[in-house]
Amino acid sequence: MIEVSSLCKNYGDLAALSNVTFTVEKGQIVGFLGANGAGKSTTMDILCGCIGPDSGTAKISGFDITEQPIEAKKRLGYLPDVAPLHHEMIVEDFIRYVAELHKVPSHSIRVRVDATIEKLALGDVRKRLIGNLSKGYRQRVGLAQALVHDPEVLVLDEPTEGLDPTQIAEIRKLVRSLAGQHTILLSSHILSEVQNTCDKIVIINKGQIVKQGTYEQLAAAMETGHTYKLKVARNGANALTTLGRLGLQNLKAGSTDGDIEFAVSATTGDQILDDVAKAVVDGGFGLRGLALKTRSLEDVFLQLTK
Amino acid sequence: MSSIFAIARRDLKAYFASPRASAIFWFFLIFMGFFFNNFIGLFMQMTQQAPMMGGQAPTLEQLLKALFYNLHFILLLVVPAVTMASFSEEKRNHSIRLLQTSPCTPMEIVLGKFFAAASLMALVLVASAVYPLFTVTHGNPDKMVILTSYIGLLLLVCSQIAFGLWVSSMTSNQFMAFLFTMFGLFLLLILNWMATNLSGGGIMESVLKYLANSDHLDAFFKGTLSVGHTAYFLVFTAMFLFFTNVTLDSQRWR
Numbered sequence: 001m002i003e004v005s006s007l008c009k010n011y012g013d014l015a016a017l018s019n020v021t022f023t024v025e026k027g028q029i030v031g032f033l034g035a036n037g038a039g040k041s042t043t044m045d046i047l048c049g050c051i052g053p054d055s056g057t058a059k060i061s062g063f064d065i066t067e068q069p070i071e072a073k074k075r076l077g078y079l080p081d082v083a084p085l086h087h088e089m090i091v092e093d094f095i096r097y098v099a100e101l102h103k104v105p106s107h108s109i110r111v112r113v114d115a116t117i118e119k120l121a122l123g124d125v126r127k128r129l130i131g132n133l134s135k136g137y138r139q140r141v142g143l144a145q146a147l148v149h150d151p152e153v154l155v156l157d158e159p160t161e162g163l164d165p166t167q168i169a170e171i172r173k174l175v176r177s178l179a180g181q182h183t184i185l186l187s188s189h190i191l192s193e194v195q196n197t198c199d200k201i202v203i204i205n206k207g208q209i210v211k212q213g214t215y216e217q218l219a220a221a222m223e224t225g226h227t228y229k230l231k232v233a234r235n236g237a238n239a240l241t242t243l244g245r246l247g248l249q250n251l252k253a254g255s256t257d258g259d260i261e262f263a264v265s266a267t268t269g270d271q272i273l274d275d276v277a278k279a280v281v282d283g284g285f286g287l288r289g290l291a292l293k294t295r296s297l298e299d300v301f302l303q304l305t306k
Numbered sequence: 307m308s309s310i311f312a313i314a315r316r317d318l319k320a321y322f323a324s325p326r327a328s329a330i331f332w333f334f335l336i337f338m339g340f341f342f343n344n345f346i347g348l349f350m351q352m353t354q355q356a357p358m359m360g361g362q363a364p365t366l367e368q369l370l371k372a373l374f375y376n377l378h379f380i381l382l383l384v385v386p387a388v389t390m391a392s393f394s395e396e397k398r399n400h401s402i403r404l405l406q407t408s409p410c411t412p413m414e415i416v417l418g419k420f421f422a423a424a425s426l427m428a429l430v431l432v433a434s435a436v437y438p439l440f441t442v443t444h445g446n447p448d449k450m451v452i453l454t455s456y457i458g459l460l461l462l463v464c465s466q467i468a469f470g471l472w473v474s475s476m477t478s479n480q481f482m483a484f485l486f487t488m489f490g491l492f493l494l495l496i497l498n499w500m501a502t503n504l505s506g507g508g509i510m511e512s513v514l515k516y517l518a519n520s521d522h523l524d525a526f527f528k529g530t531l532s533v534g535h536t537a538y539f540l541v542f543t544a545m546f547l548f549f550t551n552v553t554l555d556s557q558r559w560r
Contacts, residue, residue, distance in 0.1 A: 089323070
């Protein structure tokens with residue numbers, strides 16, 4: 001549905017994108033993850049035909065955005081990082097205007113506008129000036145603008161930026177509900193957002209794709225074994241020395257006394273955990289907890305973009 | 307086609323949603339009123355003095371011609387104010403993305419913006435007809451001259467708007483757009499008088515004089531409709547609309 005292949009873009013001497021390649025399959029939600037300035041917005045602007053690439057191609061539903069921009073844009077809804085709104089218009093008129101711009105047939109404009117207003121719960125504000133709306137509502141009008149012509153592909157650039165937690169939850173729910181009918185590319189620098197909403201993740205850093213795949217794949221690729229957290233009741237320092245004899249990797253004291261972290265390599269296997277537990281119990285340190293420390297996407301992200 | 311209409315309608319509404327349209331109407335009509343009042347006073351004075359001095363009394367056509375000449379100067383300030391925001395404002399508040407990502411060609415966008423500004427200025431011209439109509443109700447001027455003068459003014463306004471759109475498409479700063487549009491339009495007006503100094507006579511002088519719009523406009527104010535002078539304004543308009551189209555299209559590649 002979205003095919004991006006070897007995109008390059010330079011701003012003067014600065015290489016904003018180099019050789020960016022990824023695809024988004026029909027009905028998927030793909031998270032486009034990167035720090036500020038990593039090249040997310042540039043990629044999306046190219047994908048939506050706002051700026052041209054130096055080389056490489058971007059295709060929307062099989063239509064090249066540079067070769068057949070009109071056909072490609074018909075199938076595309078875009079919410080840029082700053083929602084493109086006319087503040088002097090009322091919500092309903094604005095959505096109708098966008099529908100006309102996108103050449104929605106005149107007989108179905110009314111139906112589409114009403115359906116969009118209902119879907120985004122904008123009924124209460126449909127007669128209000130956009131300039132007078134709160135940020136959350138404006139963001140929803142921005143989404144309505146991207147959705148009114150029922151596009152196959154939706155590109156959302158940091159849709160929850162600057163919203164309060166309730167609004168963030170609403171927008172996420174909404175985006176989730178759009179999956180299936182639309183193919184969605186969603187950018188963010190908030191990791192939990194991507195982890196919760198997306199089927200696949202593409203991580204970009206300094207204009208290059210560093211990793212892509214499902215969250216599980218990404219996490220698995222980063223694993224060099226499992227990290228465990230051990231908690232003992234007393235004599236944390238002694239416990240550490242005792243455990244030192246077992247040949248554990250990355251053995252270190254945690255943040256508070258009695259917390260100990262260690263890693264078990266894949267080759268050693270988890271049987272060694274029995275030895276750890278036995279050592280703690282025999283030493284009289286008092287076993288209070290032994291748990292697998294899961295990797296958050298944050299760890300994966302930090303490691304990849306280091 | 308439908309998107310040209312959609313853009314034009316939205317832009318025209320936006321002029322009236324902000325104080326911009328009313329400010330333009332006020333400015334244009336009040337200054338035209340000043341000129342009209344002034345000329346009528348002068349006209350009455352000269353009509354009374356003419357028999358005593360033994361000269362020809364001035365005609366209403368002369369009065370109107372003087373009035374329409376002065377409109378050109380008001381337009382130098384009004385047209386840049388109309389066109390300055392066309393693209394600059396959209397770039398500044400990022401709503402230009404809406405047009406860029408819609409399935410419209412750059413030419414449709416340019417034409418939409420053009421028709422919005424041209425309709426606004428046409429409405430201003432219609433409102434301004436109150437002054438010439440005053441002379442019709444209180445005197446007997448040649449109505450055809452009024453009509454051709456207005457056709458000329460409309461063509462002039464269209465060419466000025468096309469130029470203004472081109473300037474506006476190149477900057478995101480409204481003030482710069484205003485300033486450069488005014489500068490360019492002023493140059494077009496005075497080119498006729500500067501031609502001799504700039505070129506030192508010969509073929510260059512006639513080329514420069516042809517480029518200036520005052521001579522072409524003069525023909526309409528005299529009550530003649532000629533293909534040549536109409537073509538000048540139409541070609542000028544088309545050319546700058548095309549330049550705007552090129553500017554919009556090329557901005558994607560920077």
